[in-house]
Amino acid sequence: MEIRLEDMEDFARGAAFLGTGGGGDPYIGRLLAENAIKQYGAPKVITADELDDDANVLTAAMLGSPPVLLEKGCSGEDLDLAINRLEEKLGRKADAIMPIEIGGVNSTLPIMAAARLGLPLVDADGMGRAFPEIQMVTFSVYGCSATPLVITDEHLNSVVVETHDAKRAEDFVRAVAIQMGLSVMISAYPLTGKQVKDYAVHGTMSLALGIGQAIREGRLKENPVDRLIDYLRTTPYYNHAKVLFDGKVTDLKRETTRGFAIGHCHLEALDNSGRKMEVTFQNEHLVARENGEIRAIVPDLICMIDRETAEPVPVEHLRYGQRLKVIGTSAAPIMRTPEALEVFGPHKFGLDAEFTPIEELK
């Protein structure tokens, strides 16, 4: 894969789809990455196979509530500082940067970081989607430590956290992030090349680009939603893809609380069938129910897109009256194991439901 400036719009659109409603506004993230590429050149993108087994791979991301990032932005220096402080703590420079999540702005911020620091970027991430909490990552599932980790704010204040388990790190980081204004930069999960090879969700930067391209191509030739679904069905993870619902937004509740954007969105079918869908979210969409029946549930992906243009609509841009299609897809197999469901299955979001793969649901 190569990151070209002219691909950034497609890439950010694909990343917004994989953000499943969360992960932050792709437009902001795209501008930040484009600026960095113009100023420092595009980072080299490598596959995990190209890493030495003992390479030092650091992740780069923002953490907090996406609607806040929209207003606050980020300078780049804050993310540099997070990475540099982590290098300092580890006593070792980074050999490569990797997204921790491919969904939303956290797909593009690592491009900015890699460009600014002159480091290669690994075509992989820790979930093949987005998730709201630090421990909700394959690396955590399979025993890699989330810490030491560093968070920084726009004033270049920094906090280094070391804990015995990732959930405690999440507790501490969330508390500080709220004090910092709820949109902070983070470098976490220092990994060896071997750990990346074994536990990452691979090729997800390429997949984000592919999704964005499919939507754009669809707009030129045919129905972009159909083209998107066709493309998803060719991918190794998102192959069980379907349109779950076609409707308009009739009710929306969205609160920034406990450090997250939490709420639900109700849709009514456009075909006057009276069918209704409710989608609940904690930054990301968690479960889609049609007339009370589950149609898709975490960790499988649920994304709202404009019903005409297939443009992904993040939670912070949901509006009353919008006409949307709700798309569901399977998650990567490594995200659906019993161990993985222990970390980010439905129960972990307070849902009173078991995970059922989307391909087994109506």
Added chain:
Amino acid sequence: MEIRLEDMEDFARGAAFLGTGGGGDPYIGRLLAENAIKQYGAPKVITADELDDDANVLTAAMLGSPPVLLEKGCSGEDLDLAINRLEEKLGRKADAIMPIEIGGVNSTLPIMAAARLGLPLVDADGMGRAFPEIQMVTFSVYGCSATPLVITDEHLNSVVVETHDAKRAEDFVRAVAIQMGLSVMISAYPLTGKQVKDYAVHGTMSLALGIGQAIREGRLKENPVDRLIDYLRTTPYYNHAKVLFDGKVTDLKRETTRGFAIGHCHLEALDNSGRKMEVTFQNEHLVARENGEIRAIVPDLICMIDRETAEPVPVEHLRYGQRLKVIGTSAAPIMRTPEALEVFGPHKFGLDAEFTPIEELK
């Protein structure tokens, strides 16, 4: 000054007095220090003058809500870890340990830390009393950085904070401390020997011991309250000392909220004169009002003691019906400057009142 095991009871009692209601239970702190002295030997106590100007002096303390410390205790390893992580961050070993506050348990925890680590202990602190927040220290007033600082919990999780100002450090640390269970170990304000010489409140460990001894001696011979007042009047800081009130507790409100023990205590005079006193606190006593008129106010010291034995009664041990004397004393001159009042004067505690020295009040 020398720390002898047989002095610890007096020392802890004096430190409880200087805790002005807060600073944590002296009994717990004494047990911890005594155990450490028995196991590792008493640390050498030095004056600030004995420090090299470029010596690396680290403080050691607990932070949180004293009533929680009472239940949770501390192992010693947690405080060692805080100091070691700060040394690691600074790239330099500590040359000496110093209390950040002499009031309450934070007078005895540095004894434990110095004993465990084999380091000398400086006979000085950053306020000559106790205060609830990180920035409320002379070093902060006079331009020394509170950070890098480290907090640790009983599970040996750690958090390193670097900020541009001490109040932000307080915000971050308080948020994490609440997550950690509201009683955590902290090493902060890394200082040079020169800074300690210039900005510390000197000799306060000796003064704590002197106060405790005066109370004990008073119990053997005469009225311990009178003996205490006589002793305070010989000291360089607490010389404006008086009994503000003699009464019983008629109302008590004490809540653990925002990370502090906050509330008020009402007393009624025992002489049936109908006089009433209200003392409000945020961990430490803030202001004492008699029939609405201010008798003493921060940063001057307000302490409640048993009216017969002169035993200091910390906020967490206040009870309805207790018969107490309320003592007020002046604070060290370095604590009463306009710059100092900007950091820990009445307004900083939300009080709608100006500081007036106790010697100028009725």
